Amino acid sequence: MTAPAATLPETARPRLLRGVRTKFDRVRDTWVLLAPERTLKLDQIGHAILSETNGERSFGEIVDRLAATYNAPRDRIAEDAGRFLASLIDRRMAEAR
Numbered sequence: 001m002t003a004p005a006a007t008l009p010e011t012a013r014p015r016l017l018r019g020v021r022t023k024f025d026r027v028r029d030t031w032v033l034l035a036p037e038r039t040l041k042l043d044q045i046g047h048a049i050l051s052e053t054n055g056e057r058s059f060g061e062i063v064d065r066l067a068a069t070y071n072a073p074r075d076r077i078a079e080d081a082g083r084f085l086a087s088l089i090d091r092r093m094a095e096a097r
Contacts, residue, residue, distance in 0.1 A: 007082030008059040012096035014085045015055030020093045022050050035093050049081045059085070059096070 008014065016022075020035040022042065031047040033040040042050065048070070052062045063081055067074040088094035 007078055008085055008096055010058060010060035010063075012059045013055055013057065014053050014059060014062070014089075014094055014096040016050070016053065016088075016094050017092065022047065033088075033093065038091075038093075040093075045080065046084060049084055053085070053094075055097070 016033075017035075020033065022031055023034055024030075025032045028041065031042040033042055033046075033050070048066060049062070052065050057065070059078075059082070063074060063078045066072070066081065067077045070077075085094060085096070089096060
């Protein structure tokens, strides 16, 4: 597997693939990403990114919303969110149109 891209294009519209969803796991007391035959435990950052990812918003809009919500540097958010989403794309759990 190749290393994920550092970021996504600003105009890309990321979304989870069919059959992939987030869910709060009461047993583990944490958010998880469920996919066929796979489960990924989400930290607060991953959950925040996926909460903004709906296939309608562009990557640039997602980054802007997260930067405003968490009062964080936009370039840092773009780098972290881009790597996270790229890793999900590489795992065939998400896509960007």
